[in-house]
Amino acid sequence: MPFGMDNPALWRDTIVALRFFSRLPLPPLPGEADPHGLPDFTRLIRVVPLAGLVLGGLAGAVLILASALWPPIVAALVCVGAAIVMTGAFHEDGLADTADSFGGMTVERRLDIMKDSRIGTFGAAALIIGLGLRVAAIGALVTSVGAGRTALVLAASGALSRAAALGVQVRLPPARVEGAAYATGQPREDDWFKALLLAGGIFLLAIPAGGVFGTVMGLVVTGGVVTLAIRFARSHVGGQTGDLTGATQQVIEIATLLTLLAAAAP
Numbered sequence: 314m315p316f317g318m319d320n321p322a323l324w325r326d327t328i329v330a331l332r333f334f335s336r337l338p339l340p341p342l343p344g345e346a347d348p349h350g351l352p353d354f355t356r357l358i359r360v361v362p363l364a365g366l367v368l369g370g371l372a373g374a375v376l377i378l379a380s381a382l383w384p385p386i387v388a389a390l391v392c393v394g395a396a397i398v399m400t401g402a403f404h405e406d407g408l409a410d411t412a413d414s415f416g417g418m419t420v421e422r423r424l425d426i427m428k429d430s431r432i433g434t435f436g437a438a439a440l441i442i443g444l445g446l447r448v449a450a451i452g453a454l455v456t457s458v459g460a461g462r463t464a465l466v467l468a469a470s471g472a473l474s475r476a477a478a479l480g481v482q483v484r485l486p487p488a489r490v491e492g493a494a495y496a497t498g499q500p501r502e503d504d505w506f507k508a509l510l511l512a513g514g515i516f517l518l519a520i521p522a523g524g525v526f527g528t529v530m531g532l533v534v535t536g537g538v539v540t541l542a543i544r545f546a547r548s549h550v551g552g553q554t555g556d557l558t559g560a561t562q563q564v565i566e567i568a569t570l571l572t573l574l575a576a577a578a579p
Contacts, residue, residue: 323360330357330364334475336401358479358500362472362512369471372396373464376451380460388460389452392467393444407559408443409436420550424489427556443563450570454522457577462522469518470569473535476512478562479505480539481546481553488552519573527576531569538565 325342332339333352354361375395379388397405410427413436417423426433432440454463483505519528542561546553 323363326357327360327363327367330360331367333357334364334403335368335399337399354479354482354500355504358476358504358508359511361479361508362476362515365472365475365512366468366515367471368396368399368475369468370464371399372471373467376455376467377460377464380455385455385460386448386452388455389448392451393448404559404562405440405443407556408563409440410556411560412436412439414549414556420488423550424554427550427554443567446567447570450567450574454570454574454577457574458522465518466522466570466573469516470531470566472515473512473531473569474562474565476505476508477535477539477565478542478558479508481542481558481561484543485546485553488546488550488554488557519569523573523576527573530576531572534568534572535565538568 328339328342329352331337372392372395376388376392379391382388383391409432410429413429413433414423414426415435416433417426451463451467454466479500483500483502486499513532516528516532519531523531539561542557542564546557550557
């Protein structure tokens, strides 16, 4: 089907993707057999940037409201907290599990650690650093360019980070024949490129905050992170997992925020 804004299937797939990536109270769609089942990313990959745009945009809306009441750092903390509530710490969990897997000496042990629901020292440290960097970067951006432009950055990075992170799933086979990464299927590379083009277009929303140079550098940094993430996943566990994809999303989002902040700084 054509990729048009008037395409009903496009919006239907976007709602399905939002249900997977978030805890938003979305009602079942007409004719939907299992609203809470794992989606087929071989089909949904095209709408991942739109789902990321919605989630990032909602976080940006919270930031604008919070900035009218509190100082930038407090508003940033409220914004990040709201984003975590909306997604159920979906990607943050992947970051923590991936960090904890550094304690494993073999591939089998690393995969076992990723499956463990408990958070270890590495995972806790990664969460503290990751959340701290996001809050600090968002707060500094509000101070530098204002809440409205920072909200556009959150929408832009929400789309780009989620679409780009799927490169780990596209380029690598599942590390184990179970779990979400295996069950959701391996998207095709050409479909991923189409999603990246859409995400890149959405990322232009960051220009008012970071300028053309900062926005282009954000795209370049994203490409570098994805390349390194693929190499890391291959050497670390011999393939991809949902946790590795989630961790990649977090690193991309943090990296783009810091890049745009550096470009926006006087």
